[in-house]
Amino acid sequence: MFEFSGGGCAALDFDRDGWPDLYFTQGCRWPVREDDFTRLDRLYRNLGTGSFADVTQAAGLRENRFSGGVTSGDFDNDGFPDLYVANTGANRLYRNNGDGSPRMCMPFHFSGAQDQIYLNLGDGRFRNVTPGSGIEVEDGKGLGVVAADLCGRGKLDLFVANDTVMNSLFENRTKGPGGPLAFVESGLSRGVALNRDGRAEGCMGIAVGDVDGDGRQDLFVTNFHLESNTLYLQQSPGTFADRTRESGLVQSSLSMLGFGAQFLDADMDGWLDLIVTNGHIDDLRRYGRPYRMPMQFYANRGQGRFAELPAETLGPFFQQKALGRGLARLDWNRDGREDAAISFLDRPAALLTNTTRDVGNRLSMTFSGVSSPRDATGATVRAKLGKRTIVRQLTGGGGYQAANQQHVVIGLGSASEVARLEVRWPSGRRQVFDNPPINHELLLVENEPKPFPLAAP
Secondary structure, eight states: OHHHHOOOEEEEOTTOSSSOEEEEOOOOSSSOOTTOOSSOOEEEEEOSSSOEEEOTTTTTOOOOSOEEEEEEEOTTOSSSOEEEEEESSSOEEEOOOOOOOSSOOOGGGSOOOOOOOEEEOSSSOEEEOOTTSSOOOSSOOEEEEEEEOOSSSSSOEEEEEEBSSOOEEEEEOOOSTTSOOOEEEOHHHHTOSSOTTSOOOBOOOEEEEOSSSSSSOEEEEOOOTTSOOEEEEEEETTEEEEOHHHHTOSHHHHTOOEEEEEEEOTTOSSSOEEEEEEOOSSOOGGGTOOOSBOOEEEEEOSTTOEEEOOGGGTOGGGGSOBOEEEEEEEOTTOSSSOEEEEEESSSOOEEEOOOOSSOOEEEEEEEEOSSSOTTOTTOEEEEEETTEEEEEEOOEEOBTTEEOOSOEEEEEETOOOOSEEEEEOTTSOEEEEESOOOSSEEEEETTOSSOEEOOOO
């Protein structure tokens, strides 16, 4: 199955110059030869001038295995994002130094491997604490994963999109810092294990965000051909319901096979839109089935109701068909409009630049924890705009085999000010910023009373 899953992409500012860079995974000759370096994953540095430079060799990256997913996080808390690459075979962790079957096998032909969880020991080492942690399931076949506060306890829960078996929601019940990791699997009781018809689906990618404006995080999952994608709206803290049909997302996704997905506010009106990559795993065109597929963009019309926009209104790229896979969200040119990096199975990667002209005002924020972990994953912000409050969360993972730029962007629409911005840090501390400056990149540092405006590009 490794042949059709494709490669992923990660957006990270590896040199901390304020411009998000890009890492793409790719395959190699099979079987893997550890002495063959003819095909390597690639790291591209954002030069801040409208272009990128390949710095793979200069950065000391020699990832020559058959790579799939990739994610980024600051595991040693030194302020520089590190890389973890998931390979067919042994995975690799990179510390940032600061300087050919005719028919693919199906997932139900195999038993699932046990998901794994590693405890960061704080000295650059990890310990596998899977046994007894509560994440053990009998037949998980995970593809997408996201870390977010989904149950409203101020802790990072884990949602795993499983292929052809029930999805998993691991509630974080860890008692405190330094204590043993403790999770409880509750996907079925929380309403995210199956679709509304009680069926497990061929789940791939995940998007997470508050799409209906009720202040709670919702989940969107991409699925296999002839299965609609699924939108789980959070009804009350930690309880979800399949509202795909009501949201207008059923019919347009039945003929697709979805992989990467992300929520982003393309026009800065305060409502999260949706972008999805598609592409089949088998070339069955001789049987009348689609193979290469177009990307899709859905505009959020408010309260979580979506409308797919015609491809001809979105630009030439959306009129193409491809085997789309990974999808990462970032603002690569730092103009305040979120863009997308996309990986494909059999063609060069794409960088989609958001050129929407009629956009609203915005808040764009990065975070630095002090009592919290430095990358502040799980931080939740509430922006008060008159009678409306917009809630966003800094999550980890999401998409499909991807990692997003670690920032939060809030579209303000026509609002000319934010009366009150409240941040709940992963440590539990709450901070309030009155009338923060808008239409700037802001750095929020835990315990600092004012945000720091970053230099405009």
